[in-house]
Structures are given as C-alpha cells and as structure tokens.
Amino acid sequence: MRDCRIGFVGAGGVADRHARMLSGFPEVRVVAVTDPDEPRRAAFARTHGARPVADLAALLDSGVDAAYVCVPPFGHGQIEEAVAAAGLPMFVEKPLGLDLTVPEQVARTVADAGVPTAVGHHWRYAASVRRARELLADRPVRLVVGAWLDKVPPVPWWSHRDRSGGQAVEQAVHVLDLARLLAGEVTEVHAVAGAPANGGDVDGATAAALRFADGAVGTLAATCVLGWKQRAGLEVFADGLAVTVTEDGMAVRTGVDEPVWEAVDPDDAKRAADRAFVDAVLGRGDDVLVPYAEALRTHRLACALARSVVDGRPVRVAEDRDG
Ligand SMILES: NC(=O)c1ccc[n+]([C@@H]2O[C@H](COP(=O)([O-])OP(=O)(O)OC[C@H]3O[C@@H](n4cnc5c(N)ncnc54)[C@H](O)[C@@H]3O)[C@@H](O)[C@H]2O)c1
Known part of the structure; x- marks a missing residue:
C-alpha cells in the first residue's frame, strides 16, 4: 500500500486534531510541519513524529503528497497559492478567509491547478x-x-x-x-x-x-x-x-x-472528512463532500x-x- 505523506501549515488546536485522526490511518504519515510560532511547531513535531521546518517553501520541498492548511482566518491566501503552484492537494480549514477577496482568488487558482481540495465542514x-x-x-x-x-x-x-x-x-x-x-x-x-x-x-x-x-x-x-x-x-x-x-x-x-x-x-464525522481527503490524495476515492468551490458558496x-x-x-x- 502506498504511503500518504502529509505536511501541516499551522500547528495549533485544529492541526493537532487532524494529526490525531490521521494517526489512525495506517498508510498516512505526518512528515513535516511549519508554523511561525517555533515552540508550537516543535511541540507538534514531537507529538506527531514530524519534522519541524522553518517555512512553507521548506515544507513544500520536503516531499509531501498533500498539505493541511490550518491557519487562522487572517492567514489564508499565499499559502494556498503556493500549495496549488506546487501541484499538491490541500485540506483547508474553514473559514476560507476574512472576507471574499482571498477565497475568490484561491478558488480560481485551485480550479486552474486542478488539485484535489477539501474544507473542514465535517x-x-x-x-x-x-x-x-x-x-x-x-x-x-x-x-x-x-x-x-x-x-x-x-x-x-x-x-x-x-x-x-x-x-x-x-x-x-x-x-x-x-x-x-x-x-x-x-x-x-x-x-x-x-x-x-x-x-x-x-x-x-x-x-x-x-x-x-x-x-x-x-x-x-x-x-x-x-x-x-x-x-x-x-x-x-x-x-x-x-x-x-x-x-x-x-x-x-x-x-x-x-x-x-x-x-x-462528532469524532466520527471528523475522521470521515480526513478519510475522504486522504482517499482523494491517493486517487482511490471521490468522497470529499465539501471541496473548496462548495465551501466558497457557504x-x-x-x-x-x-x-x-x-x-x-x-x-x-x-x-x-x-x-
Ligand atoms: N472545522 C472545525 O471544526 C474547526 C475546529 C477548530 C478550528 N477550526 C479552524 O481552524 C483554524 C485554526 O484554528 P486553531 O484553533 O487551530 O487556531 P490556533 O490559533 O490554535 O492555531 C493556528 C496556528 O496557525 C499558525 N499560523 C498563523 N499564520 C501562519 C502561517 N502563515 N503559516 C503557518 N502557520 C501559521 C499560528 O501560529 C498558530 O499556531 C481557524 O480558522 C478555525 O476556525 C476549525
């Protein structure tokens, strides 16, 4: 069975929850994490066996198959653009942004890039x-x-x-x-x-x-x-x-x-949302219920x-x- 190597952007509360869910999937490995809060990314790395890296560029260079974007609402935009430019699938936590400016642009970018997406409407x-x-x-x-x-x-x-x-x-x-x-x-x-x-x-x-x-x-x-x-x-x-x-x-x-x-x-739905995304990354399922374009409507x-x-x-x- 092929491994699915996940990188985390943001190492806060919801990132920890996703990583715990993913640890129950035998073919998934959380391999890298970046967060400007250095102690936080170090703690996340220790807990989940990932490599802490200094920034997004290093994360995208580390050979991940997909990224979880778990930053606060004000942090969206450049991250999704860079992940899409790298051709990687992404799970983005809600909300997609503070207003419509960033999400409308990101929606166009991910559609053009054709990368699988999922949003945390579990x-x-x-x-x-x-x-x-x-x-x-x-x-x-x-x-x-x-x-x-x-x-x-x-x-x-x-x-x-x-x-x-x-x-x-x-x-x-x-x-x-x-x-x-x-x-x-x-x-x-x-x-x-x-x-x-x-x-x-x-x-x-x-x-x-x-x-x-x-x-x-x-x-x-x-x-x-x-x-x-x-x-x-x-x-x-x-x-x-x-x-x-x-x-x-x-x-x-x-x-x-x-x-x-x-x-x-509630953990069953959270686990199912992560499962559907991982299956999409591995190309063995089309069960993501809320891709980016659908989350944008909400x-x-x-x-x-x-x-x-x-x-x-x-x-x-x-x-x-x-x-
Ligand atoms: N779907 C859900 O049920 C659910 C539950 C909780 C939180 N969330 C959402 O997840 C998002 C994050 O929430 P949280 O509770 O984890 O917040 P948090 O404050 O605990 O963690 C956010 C982390 O992102 C980091 N960060 C900020 N900018 C960054 C950047 N540019 N690059 C990398 N890391 C960056 C911060 O340093 C922080 O460690 C929020 O939008 C929240 O609404 C969703």
Whole structure:
C-alpha cells in the first residue's frame, strides 16, 4: 500500500486534531510541519513524529503528497497559492478567509491547478446529517432555525474582526453550511447585531433572517457572550416534520411518537472528512463532500450576513461567478 505523506501549515488546536485522526490511518504519515510560532511547531513535531521546518517553501520541498492548511482566518491566501503552484492537494480549514477577496482568488487558482481540495465542514459527514437529508428529500423545507450560542474560543485572534472575520464567518459558518445542504441556496440575508463583548470588536450577538431560493425562510441567532457552549445546530421544519440536527446528534418529530434524541460521536464525522481527503490524495476515492468551490458558496453566505450587519440593509448572496 502506498504511503500518504502529509505536511501541516499551522500547528495549533485544529492541526493537532487532524494529526490525531490521521494517526489512525495506517498508510498516512505526518512528515513535516511549519508554523511561525517555533515552540508550537516543535511541540507538534514531537507529538506527531514530524519534522519541524522553518517555512512553507521548506515544507513544500520536503516531499509531501498533500498539505493541511490550518491557519487562522487572517492567514489564508499565499499559502494556498503556493500549495496549488506546487501541484499538491490541500485540506483547508474553514473559514476560507476574512472576507471574499482571498477565497475568490484561491478558488480560481485551485480550479486552474486542478488539485484535489477539501474544507473542514465535517458536519456534512455525520450520520445524523445524512439521515436528515434523506428525511427531507421529498418534502419542501418551510423553515430553518439555526443557532450558535457559545463562548469566545480560547485563541487570541478570535475576538478581533480583522483576525477572525467575526462569529458568523468563523463559527456559525458550520450551521450555514448545513442550512444550504438541507434547504438549498440562500438568496438574501438581513442581519442585525448587538454590541461587542469580551474586549474585542466582534459582535456579541447577531440575529439574521434568511430567504431561500426554493421558498423556505430561516433565521440564524449567534452569540459569543456565554462562558459555555449552550447550543449549536439547526432545526428544519417541513409539512408535518421537525428535524433537529447538531454536531452530536439529531431528533425527528412527526407527531406520531415522542421524539428521541439519537446521539452521534462528532469524532466520527471528523475522521470521515480526513478519510475522504486522504482517499482523494491517493486517487482511490471521490468522497470529499465539501471541496473548496462548495465551501466558497457557504463562505459567500456568511460574508453576505456580515456585510448586512455593517451596511444595515438586506444583502443578496453573491452567486457563482463561474456559473
Ligand atoms: N472545522 C472545525 O471544526 C474547526 C475546529 C477548530 C478550528 N477550526 C479552524 O481552524 C483554524 C485554526 O484554528 P486553531 O484553533 O487551530 O487556531 P490556533 O490559533 O490554535 O492555531 C493556528 C496556528 O496557525 C499558525 N499560523 C498563523 N499564520 C501562519 C502561517 N502563515 N503559516 C503557518 N502557520 C501559521 C499560528 O501560529 C498558530 O499556531 C481557524 O480558522 C478555525 O476556525 C476549525
């Protein structure tokens, strides 16, 4: 069996998670890591048996088969351009960037380079999400109610809009991705936000109304002012059917039986996302559910929501420029 040699760009929390998942795949080796935070890249290298290298050029020279781009939202752009120029597949963590400027350019570059891509919208790989799709397949969605009610994540860049992009772009984008998957494309969004919290300039609370192309309407509520994660997920309503989906389970109500919470292990979806990417790198599968171009559609929605808050008016969601 051929080995798959992975290099990591960024050695923080999510990189560590991916590397742990990959360590369970016998044919995968994490061979190199770069991060400007030298102690961090050294620690990652020790933990995962990789070689710490000074910069991206050295990583791309080290004979990797693919790269994981696990940098904060402000760090995207040149990395993806360089990985694509090297002709390598890449797994890019969400969000794709702070706004649309970098991701639109990167999308063109990776399409031209023809390299396999995957983005960290792992919720789509959950058994609960698959089941929700099946249940909704033949029933028009009427209403979508999304929420991300949480604390500020423990990373220094998150509370600053010019580092993270804000809560909708950085965090609630998982729920927006699920909304697109289960109810179709959003054409228009109108969002309002409350005052910043926790010493940064990211909105402390956001409320948005969504209009879907297929006739559904929806809401998204987000806050980061709690000291705990209250809830993150989506409720979807169709005629005679209510489906609740979160990262760790689902409930279905039809009015016949009492709804029962069916738990799923979120690690299963995270592992499946890494598995699908590795299989694509090895040329033995086409199971990546969210390649870069698909993630860009969700990112456009998140950016439209953020734009609506700033402009104080409804915003149409940018459509595919490549048709
Ligand atoms: N899909 C998910 O479930 C999930 C979960 C957690 C985080 N994330 C996303 O992953 C990204 C990273 O999050 P994190 O929690 O790992 O952050 P983190 O701050 O823990 O780690 C980011 C690392 O990237 C490094 N970095 C910054 N610029 C770099 C560059 N140019 N080259 C190489 N390294 C660079 C930083 O030094 C830092 O060590 C965020 O966009 C976040 O939204 C996704």
